[in-house]
Amino acid sequence: MSEEDTRYDAGHIEVLEGLEAVRKRPGMYVGSTSERGLLQMVFEVADRAVNEVLAGRATSVHITLTPDGGVRVADDGPGVPIDEPEGASGPGLEALLTQMHAGVGTGGRHDVTIGFCGVGPAVVNALSRRMTAEVRREGFRWVQEYARGVATAPFNEVGPAAASGTTLTFWPDADIFGATEFSFDGLEERLRELAFLNQGLEISLTDLRRLDRSRSVRLRFPGGTRDFLDFLDGHTAASTPMDTIAFKREDPRMAGEVEVAFRWCSCPAERVQSFANSRPTIGGTHTVGFRDGVAAAVTAYAREQGQLMLTDPDIDADRISEGLTAVVSVKLDRPEFEGSTRGVLGNAEVRDCVGQAVQDHLGRWLNEDPERAAAVIDQIVQGARRD
Missing domain, CATH: 3.30.230.10 (Ribosomal Protein S5; domain 2)
Structure with missing residues (x-):
């Protein structure tokens, strides 16, 4: 073997920046590119919504498996800020969806991390062929779309909103995940645990993928x-x-x-x-x-x-x-x-x-x-x- 074959210098180091690293090594961020990773994707998006309920800013979380293979996570909280005003309780929506660990809590007793990673929805955005964000806040409704972690247009105000809340919907990238079928039972098991362990929490899980076999569960347990x-x-x-x-x-x-x-x-x-x-x-x-x-x-x-x-x-x-x-x-x-x-x-x-x-x-x-x-x-x- 020649000296040239064994030489190792700075030219051999590959530097991956931002969400590029997530798409290059997805298993490091969601555990795997199989069913386990798909469940983790849901949990990473649901983390923020669940903590909104536990903090008293929302009353419930609704997770829906949609007929076109997506997952919709909605809450009735105040709505994530569009920008990042001084004194806001969390990052603005664009930072939340493009910066890893943005919006992740302190890890103290009042924070819940549903999955094992806690890296935030930006990772989900990067591993999705498409993500839509809808914010209902202060009487207005805002919408933005992403493709593989990149915004396809700026946030757009689309009209008035009668109520407040945040809805994130994503479709996993088939180029990353070999199969994109979510396990209803796997989601229900972990979400049920959370509802048992946090008495004020209410989560609904609905499966609309097959309209002739749709099902839904409401998870709320006052007895803890x-x-x-x-x-x-x-x-x-x-x-x-x-x-x-x-x-x-x-x-x-x-x-x-x-x-x-x-x-x-x-x-x-x-x-x-x-x-x-x-x-x-x-x-x-x-x-x-x-x-x-x-x-x-x-x-x-x-x-x-x-x-x-x-x-x-x-x-x-x-x-x-x-x-x-x-x-x-x-x-x-x-x-x-x-x-x-x-x-x-x-x-x-x-x-x-x-x-x-x-x-x-x-x-x-x-x-x-x-x-x-x-x-x-x-x-x-x-x-x-x-x-």
């Missing part, structure tokens, strides 16, 4: 994590030997709040789902703390009632899981995740805060309802002795 628990248990909830234990607690030590709902059912399977700032997690300090708290409360009660002898060891956290269904959600001002996929929460202080909160509430319930408590404790203690 209690409703989530019922959904996870399904038909087994009727055979539950104890009531749901649910609470929410603010704790300044972890600069956030914990919300937990759990109960034991007669079925042997364990169903524990955890979330950090409404992101699904596969574990972390919040789930470890939850198990610590349950084990501590059960052990203390079993000793008080004589179901554990002095010579018996404490009940290990792994022994409590048979038939346990739980939702463990924390919302933190400064969440710390392990790894680039953000699947594991790492905030060390969260473990003690969640553990203490769970121990307090479960311990109180055990003492208030001895009959049902005895059935659950006996099941756990006998299982621990068999092991």
Whole structure:
């Protein structure tokens, strides 16, 4: 091999600017160019609308899969500013649709990131063959169109508007995505999680792609994590030997709040789902703390009632899981995740805060309802002795 073949200098470096980089390496921004990436496209556009509702500036979000293969995301908020006036709560619409991370929140407890990226709608614009933006604001209606991330015309005022809001509609670029069929079930699953975890949130999802088989769901759950628990248990909830234990607690030590709902059912399977700032997690300090708290409360009660002898060891956290269904959600001002996929929460202080909160509430319930408590404790203690 010659020296010329192995030489590496500045001439070999390719510099990609702005949205050109998104189209060159789409998987870096939406995860893949398959179904997963298509879902992420919807979530990136819906992020802003969902946070408008949670901030109290809008009442609902409407997501529609259109007959021509597009996705329409609409909210009834005040409308994104056309320009960027001083003191505005967010960027102007053109910046939102052409600059990555524009409009993305701080990542604190009051912000929701639906997908795993949080790069904003500009990425969706770049990966769409077409995007239309409609803003209804201060009595006027404005419209603009984009093609593959580039505006085809300036914003145009097209008439009066009776109400306010923002509607973004996009059609994925078939040159980027091998197939452009959105999964209704995949969208519904993630949007339902958000509605369970954020009690003031209302989202509707409508599929109009086949007019003879159209369907629509409205996702709003005033019961929050209690409703989530019922959904996870399904038909087994009727055979539950104890009531749901649910609470929410603010704790300044972890600069956030914990919300937990759990109960034991007669079925042997364990169903524990955890979330950090409404992101699904596969574990972390919040789930470890939850198990610590349950084990501590059960052990203390079993000793008080004589179901554990002095010579018996404490009940290990792994022994409590048979038939346990739980939702463990924390919302933190400064969440710390392990790894680039953000699947594991790492905030060390969260473990003690969640553990203490769970121990307090479960311990109180055990003492208030001895009959049902005895059935659950006996099941756990006998299982621990068999092991």
